[in-house]
Amino acid sequence: MRVYTGEQILYDYQCYTAQHGMLRRMARALTADQESTNLYVRYAHDGCSAVWIRVPDEEAANRAVSHLAGTQSLYFRYYGRCRQREIIVRRPTS
Numbered sequence: 001m002r003v004y005t006g007e008q009i010l011y012d013y014q015c016y017t018a019q020h021g022m023l024r025r026m027a028r029a030l031t032a033d034q035e036s037t038n039l040y041v042r043y044a045h046d047g048c049s050a051v052w053i054r055v056p057d058e059e060a061a062n063r064a065v066s067h068l069a070g071t072q073s074l075y076f077r078y079y080g081r082c083r084q085r086e087i088i089v090r091r092p093t094s
Contacts, residue, residue: 002052009044033084036077042092043074058085 004012017025040050055061061078065087068076076087 001054004050004052006044006047006049009040009050013041013044036086039075039088039092046092048074048092061085 043050053064055064058078058080061080065076074088074090074092076089078085
């Protein structure tokens with residue numbers, strides 16, 4: 001498990017985007033999930049933190065989501081072998 005504060009997320013994103021040249025930025029725009037990246041950064045702008053939990057399979061991910069469902073969690077994402085699943089509880093305000 002890792003926790004990233006909103007400030008860390010914004011700083012890391014700024015460093016990441018600043019260090020790449022034009023060709024890399026173009027390639028990232030074509031290959032990255034820009035909508036998810038934008039959502040992640042907007043949550044950080046709202047002062048939210050991110051908690052990353054590594055689980056072995058989708059069943060464990062479902063258990064983690066059910067344990068966190070009563071908290072102030074806003075967004076869940078599961079990266080599986082064949083697919084990615086997202087649950088957006090509440091959209092960011094910024």
